[in-house]
Amino acid sequence: GAVVSQHPSWVICKSGTSVKIECRSLDFQATTMFWYRQFPKQSLMLMATSNEGSKATYEQGVEKDKFLINHASLTLSTLTVTSAHPEDSSFYICSARVPGLAGGPGDTQYFGPGTRLTVL
Amino acid sequence: AQTVTQSQPEMSVQEAETVTLSCTYDTSESDYYLFWYKQPPSRQMILVIRQEAYKQQNATENRFSVNFQKAAKSFSLKISDSQLGDAAMYFCAYRSAWSGNTPLVFGKGTRLSVIA
Numbered sequence: 075g076a077v078v079s080q081h082p083s084w085v086i087c088k089s090g091t092s093v094k095i096e097c098r099s100l101d102f103q104a105t106t107m108f109w110y111r112q113f114p115k116q117s118l119m120l121m122a123t124s125n126e127g128s129k130a131t132y133e134q135g136v137e138k139d140k141f142l143i144n145h146a147s148l149t150l151s152t153l154t155v156t157s158a159h160p161e162d163s164s165f166y167i168c169s170a171r172v173p174g175l176a177g178g179p180g181d182t183q184y185f186g187p188g189t190r191l192t193v194l
Numbered sequence: 195a196q197t198v199t200q201s202q203p204e205m206s207v208q209e210a211e212t213v214t215l216s217c218t219y220d221t222s223e224s225d226y227y228l229f230w231y232k233q234p235p236s237r238q239m240i241l242v243i244r245q246e247a248y249k250q251q252n253a254t255e256n257r258f259s260v261n262f263q264k265a266a267k268s269f270s271l272k273i274s275d276s277q278l279g280d281a282a283m284y285f286c287a288y289r290s291a292w293s294g295n296t297p298l299v300f301g302k303g304t305r306l307s308v309i310a
Contacts, residue, residue: 108297112237117285117300125295165237169298182229183289183298185239 076102076172080186087158088194095153095189097168103148104170108183109141112165124151158193165190196221198288200301207276208309214261215271215304217286225291228262228269229298234282242284245269247291273306281308 077100087093097107105126110118122132122143130143140162142154151170155162168186197220207213219228230242245253245262252260257274273280283305287298 106295117302118239120297123295123297131295167237167239169239182227182241182244184241185231187236187238 076100076170076182076184078104078168078170078184078186080168080189082189083187084190084192086192086194089159090157093155093158093191095155095166095168095191097151097153097170097186099149099170099184102170102172104151104172105148106171107145107151108169108171109143109151109153110167110169112167112188114165118167121153155191158191160193163191163193196223196226196288196290196299198286198299198301200284200286200304202304203302204305204307206307206309207273207280209276209278211276212272212274213276213306215273215284215286215306217269217271217301219267219269219286219288219299221267221288221290223290223292227289227291228260229287229289230258230260230269230271231285231287232280232282233285233303234279239285243271276308278308278310281306 079098081096107124109121121136122130124130124143124145126145132138145151167188169183199218226247228245232240232242243255259272261270283303285303286301290296
């Protein structure tokens with residue numbers, strides 16, 4: 075299957091600092107990437123949909139000024155948590171859709187390994 | 195809006211036995227995709243199996259198979275010959291076929307334990 079990487083896998087930062095998380099599609103070009111947040115023992119919560127070369131579409135309740143998403147190339151999307159606070163501590167997961175014809179593997183999302191963010 | 199319901203928060207199975215995880219969904223669309231993802235303790239989401247709604251034949255991947263009942267909007271996952279490595283959180287997911295930008299809609303998950 076397609077491979078999606080995420081970096082860093084784990085980050086600890088002080089309150090008030092900004093943290094950038096990178097998501098890369100390694101063996102395919104992803105026109106669309108998705109960012110999720112997951113709390114312990116819960117399902118994935120969609121934060122935003124990121125399209126290459128355009129502004130991200132944020133879900134209701136997600137602060138776009140706090141969670142900056144940039145999808146500058148077909149293989150890279152970044153999530154920057156600005157002025158992080160302890161309540162932003164969570165597990166962040168990116169996902170990329172393999173492009174292709176309808177009904178083919180292009181309708182499947184592959185996930186990165188996730189980034190555990192701890193804000194002190 | 196589409197919703198996905200997994201009514202079993204936790205399940206357990208003896209090693210080598212068979213277990214079935216339930217999933218129902220609600221949609222007014224006729225064309226869509228259904229998926230089962232596995233999330234082991236590493237928290238890496240792994241695609242287990244996918245089903246196209248227009249296909250009547252149930253998808254199968256080695257020990258994993260689904261029972262897709264379109265009229266009943268049901269999509270259960272059967273794991274045969276369960277192994278210790280199958281212990282994980284399993285998420286059922288739905289995706290509309292209408293647009294490539296449509297994200298997955300996830301259920302709340304079922305935690306599967308495998309007993310040696």
